[in-house]
Amino acid sequence: LLGKYGFTNRVIDGISLTITNLTFAIKAQGFKASIFLPSLEIYSTTPFGKRVDTLKLTRVRNSTRDYILLFKEISWQTARIEASSNDYSMAAAAIRLITDACRIRISMKKNLQDSTMVTSRVMIHFDDLLLVLNDAQLKSALNAYKEITHLVKRASEQKKRIAGDKLT
Template sequence: MASLFVRFTKNLSPDKINLSTLKGEGQLSNLELDEEVLQNMLDLPTWLAVTRVYCNKAAIRIQWTKLKTSPICLFLDKVEVEMRTCEEPRPPNGPSPIAITAGQSEYGFAEKVVEGMSVVINSITIKVQAKAFHASFELWQLHGCSLNPKWQQSDLRLTRITDPRRGEVLTFKEINWQTLRIEADAIESEEHDLASTPLRLITNQGRLRIALKRRVKDCNVVASKLMFILDDLLWVLTDLQLKAMIRYAKSLSEAIERSAQQQKSLDPESLQSAQPAQPSGTPNSISQYFEQHDVKETSYHILISRLDLHICDDSSDQVSDTSISSLIFFYFSDFKKTRALVSCDRKSLQLPDNVPAIYVQFTEYYLPDYPHRSP
């Protein structure tokens, strides 16, 4: 187990691990984590690279006799993460570092133990350097843990579904936090004429639900589903901030598109191996349960219970103060009046609680040109 933790760090050797870890608890300080190992473990897209990860203090609690049922608990004080966007996609992610360290290739005991780990972080700061802007994300009181397919806490053995017929395994994790602060500002240069128009957003409680599907034989991620969930969101933007946000998104889209083209340029055999496995054998209850919660393809979701967005003119100091009676609002404020651009009153429309007021979906299809064989 000690070798697994050493694998994730740059400045830690087995002899530095406190002997009390053998008793199920220990503490470490001033840890520099291995960026490439984390990239592979998190399966980050190739348009984004981790350049530095630092933690000032860490504590761990292990129930050695209950590794199959109870998670290892990792407590971190302050974590600093630095990332950059890649104008040209970096090399694709490598194999699972957990499986390699454990001397195996398949999804086995070591992978289950580390993936089921529970993590508590007092504060984490993520800084992202992009071509046209730099941004920071600060989260406080973050907690990540494995859950069962119904997003409930349970025995670790119930937080994964393995279907031998498919040779795939599903795992479910949730990350929640008390406060999230986002800031972004333009980088002034000869290439970019954007004036400095900082964007700021502070939200309260939120959570991120992650469902992963891996291949058992090599632990590679086949598909994932990410759900970013916020209860209430109030955001006031000036027109210049809105324009800056559009420019930031455009600069990111170029890098994301190059990364997508990199994926499409893979040889047909690699693309074929990423396709969903075809089950073989007789269906059983496990296969049916797997099918019920299967992640068919990678997707990203943002769910907001109530969104109150105000857009005002920079020359006006007045921002509308309108009572919120609808689920989702988009407002535009100017000198004369405030009017709702899009609104939805759930009460008058008698919408059920499980039906969203607004639903937007974007799907991209890619059909590789495989050689056609004559019948």
């Protein structure tokens, strides 16, 4: 869909989606996690986060600078997130995080000439967040955090290495 921003791009950018019972699992060397969302909605909003019936109000076009701003929101009523460490040398106690009414607002800036994403901004808002940890769960959370930061660091190094290979 690269090319000048046109009808197809407007249709895809304006799609709304409702998903019921979304469950996914993350398995890494140091931890495992699962996320359960009983209902998830993705829809376009105005720049102020209001849901409207017409898509014309959900985008701001700047033809002189050749870009368009799009506004989306992802929302769900409840979510359950569980994570546990794969370190068998310690007592692995799963961490359970329960959220109530969460919204993720996404602002995207796209180039009108080639439809590429120039930049984006993501804001997360939780209405209620419940997390109770004991000592074993806290240790498990720290292990998961260490593993995630290690994976992010490796991904960053790999990205730099690939970018360096492209230059040579």
